[in-house]
Amino acid sequence: MLTSHYYVLRLAVLIIVGAISASAQPAQPQASVPEIAFIVSMPKPHTHMLDVEVRVKRKAGVEAPPAEVLVMPVWTPGSYLLREFERHVQEFVAVDANGGALQWEKINKNSWRVATKGSRDWRATYRVYANELTVRTNQLNSDHAFWNNAALLMYLEGFLNSPSTLQILAPQPWKVATGLPPAPGPKNTFRAENFDVLYDSPVEVSSFKTLSFEVKGVTHRIVIDGEGNYEPERMRRDVQKIVEASIDLMGGEIPYKDYTFILHLRANTGGGLEHLNSTALGFRRFNFKPDTGYRSFLSLVAHEFYHLWNVKRIKPDALGPFDYTKENYTKLLWVAEGITSYYENIILRRAGLITDKEFLAGAAKSFQDLQKIPGRRVMSAEEASFDTWIKYYRQDENSVNSQVDYYDKGSIIGLLLDLEIRKFSKGAKSLDDVMRHLYNDFYKKDRNYTPADFQRVSELIAGASLADFFGKFVRGREELDYNGSLVAAGLRLDITGVTGAQKPAEKAYLGADLVQEGDRLVVSRVYAGSPAYEQGLNTGDQIVALDNRRVTKEFFDARMAEKKPGDLANLTIFRFDDLSSLPMKLGGSIEAPYRIVAVENPTAEQRQTYQSWLGVALTK
Numbered sequence: 001m002l003t004s005h006y007y008v009l010r011l012a013v014l015i016i017v018g019a020i021s022a023s024a025q026p027a028q029p030q031a032s033v034p035e036i037a038f039i040v041s042m043p044k045p046h047t048h049m050l051d052v053e054v055r056v057k058r059k060a061g062v063e064a065p066p067a068e069v070l071v072m073p074v075w076t077p078g079s080y081l082l083r084e085f086e087r088h089v090q091e092f093v094a095v096d097a098n099g100g101a102l103q104w105e106k107i108n109k110n111s112w113r114v115a116t117k118g119s120r121d122w123r124a125t126y127r128v129y130a131n132e133l134t135v136r137t138n139q140l141n142s143d144h145a146f147w148n149n150a151a152l153l154m155y156l157e158g159f160l161n162s163p164s165t166l167q168i169l170a171p172q173p174w175k176v177a178t179g180l181p182p183a184p185g186p187k188n189t190f191r192a193e194n195f196d197v198l199y200d201s202p203v204e205v206s207s208f209k210t211l212s213f214e215v216k217g218v219t220h221r222i223v224i225d226g227e228g229n230y231e232p233e234r235m236r237r238d239v240q241k242i243v244e245a246s247i248d249l250m251g252g253e254i255p256y257k258d259y260t261f262i263l264h265l266r267a268n269t270g271g272g273l274e275h276l277n278s279t280a281l282g283f284r285r286f287n288f289k290p291d292t293g294y295r296s297f298l299s300l301v302a303h304e305f306y307h308l309w310n311v312k313r314i315k316p317d318a319l320g321p322f323d324y325t326k327e328n329y330t331k332l333l334w335v336a337e338g339i340t341s342y343y344e345n346i347i348l349r350r351a352g353l354i355t356d357k358e359f360l361a362g363a364a365k366s367f368q369d370l371q372k373i374p375g376r377r378v379m380s381a382e383e384a385s386f387d388t389w390i391k392y393y394r395q396d397e398n399s400v401n402s403q404v405d406y407y408d409k410g411s412i413i414g415l416l417l418d419l420e421i422r423k424f425s426k427g428a429k430s431l432d433d434v435m436r437h438l439y440n441d442f443y444k445k446d447r448n449y450t451p452a453d454f455q456r457v458s459e460l461i462a463g464a465s466l467a468d469f470f471g472k473f474v475r476g477r478e479e480l481d482y483n484g485s486l487v488a489a490g491l492r493l494d495i496t497g498v499t500g501a502q503k504p505a506e507k508a509y510l511g512a513d514l515v516q517e518g519d520r521l522v523v524s525r526v527y528a529g530s531p532a533y534e535q536g537l538n539t540g541d542q543i544v545a546l547d548n549r550r551v552t553k554e555f556f557d558a559r560m561a562e563k564k565p566g567d568l569a570n571l572t573i574f575r576f577d578d579l580s581s582l583p584m585k586l587g588g589s590i591e592a593p594y595r596i597v598a599v600e601n602p603t604a605e606q607r608q609t610y611q612s613w614l615g616v617a618l619t620k
């Protein structure tokens with residue numbers, strides 16, 4: 001329903017635009033498509049101002065409308081929050097081909113209507129303040145420039161399908177890296193076949209370092225801006241392994257002409273954003289050591305790289321072509337993000353960068369983390385996807401009690417679904433086949449998939465109904481059946497913490513997270529249903545004393561560790577400016593790490609499934 005709603009709106013926009021040009025003269029719609037050329041310059045990098053010129057030109061003899069609208073996107077695909085990029089625009093000017101001023105007015109927060117008076121050749125210039133380095137925003141300073149075209153370049157309303165060129169005037173000695181192909185003409189000119197492609201191609205301009213490798217004759221480059229404690233050769237080798245394992249997983253075909261990893265190394269940055277034939281990555285520059293840090297870098301690489309299939313080509317209903325003026329709703333982010341998160345670990349395993357035991361330890365921890373979150377019983381994976389615009393990207397102290405993370409839960413559903421398919425098909429098929437089928441049957445046929453399509457393809461590959469699985473765990477909010485699926489690979493989840501004869505003792509449990517902020521111990525989170533929640537402790541409360549003794553976090557944790565389930569803890573708190581005392585009767589919990597272990601006497605079929613899933617024999 002939402003999909004059709006979206007297309008109806010797009011159609012309405014096209015009809016309105018069509019009506020404007022038709023009112024002047026019934027022009028051929030094809031012939032009225034203008035040439036759109038952008039020039040981006042940065043004459044004073046230290047001022048953070050990116051200067052944009054957009055030129056709109058039609059051939060002689062073609063009728064041009066009396067007014068045209070330039071629109072700044074309010075969001076960028078892959079990051080599902082309205083970021084209002086238009087707030088950084090200033091000094092908008094429009095002129096005709098002779099430099100004569102054209103009247104313009106803003107008609108809403110992100111649209112500039114220019115009275116072109118039928119001019120076939122006109123230009124607008126504007127400046128964009130760029131001083132925020134994330135993978136989805138823009139930064140220009142004396143060290144470098146990085147931007148997302150969706151956060152910089154306006155489109156001509158009604159012409160998102162138009163090709164365009166982008167010329168970049170880079171200060172010496174900076175170079176330009178982008179996934180866009182070069183265009184004939186001046187140095188650093190690129191072309192995009194439409195605005196979805198233009199907006200899907202971030203740009204780095206700096207004195208970056210480049211590591212390159214080839215896979216099946218296709219060039220991949222890692223463009224690195226910033227210093228860090230990485231080993232270049234190891235990084236090149238391991239990223240290549242990730243690329244090769246991913247391509248193998250998806251059937252061996254490479255769906256791009258070249259691929260660019262843009263990597264920013266800073267003291268405090270992180271995250272990644274996927275694009276068609278590139279990705280932008282941020283990583284803490286000294287986090288490549290020890291190896292646990294390096295592995296988190298490889299996970300990030302595998303995640304963003306796998307997205308080139310899952311979301312960029314295998315597209316959920318509403319995710320492309322995009323509406324850049326408002327939210328684009330889909331129930332499928334648990335697939336687009338969650339299953340990508342599952343595959344990031346599978347790819348590292350297949351590339352030989354983690355062991356099967358490390359893979360299972362990571363899975364067990366993700367199960368345990370999900371089970372700690374009361375919100376898992378309040379929100380389904382589909383609901384989490386749909387509401388990302390107001391929930392996932394707008395978290396607050398109640399989020400733990402009201403939300404589930406579609407990355408984390410989606411990744412777990414991916415793992416369980418993979419094992420369900422292996423179970424039903426007796427090891428003949430897997431989730432890999434589902435992803436390849438979606439690639440061949442949807443992307444290659446130029447169509448997006450719906451939630452019903454995803455279930456139908458999963459069932460087709462499994463050779464069985466998965467109505468129960470999808471009903472309970474994807475659309476529903478029921479507790480996941482870990483063991484029901486793990487058994488396919490001869491595994492079970494052990495939550496007892498019993499490793500030998502020793503059974504872990506039940507410990508006193510409050511149910512609140514505390515942080516030390518300077519000399520204040522503050523409640524950062526209260527879990528629904530916990531003793532803290534039921535007896536009135538609030539997020540934001542400052543705990544001054546425990547049993548009449550002044551506390552630090554260290555002191556508080558140490559005293560609580562001495563208490564037993566059922567004991568009293570007398571808290572003295574500041575709530576806002578008011579001092580009060582709050583007696584808490586403690587509950588009990590066993591805080592043992594979850595483990596995924598082999599079942600007793602696994603069958604040959606279970607052993608075979610484990611082997612084909614994780615690439616090695618099942619051992620104790």
Ligand SMILES: [Zn+2]
Pocket residue numbers: 274303304307336337340
């Ligand atoms: Zn992602």
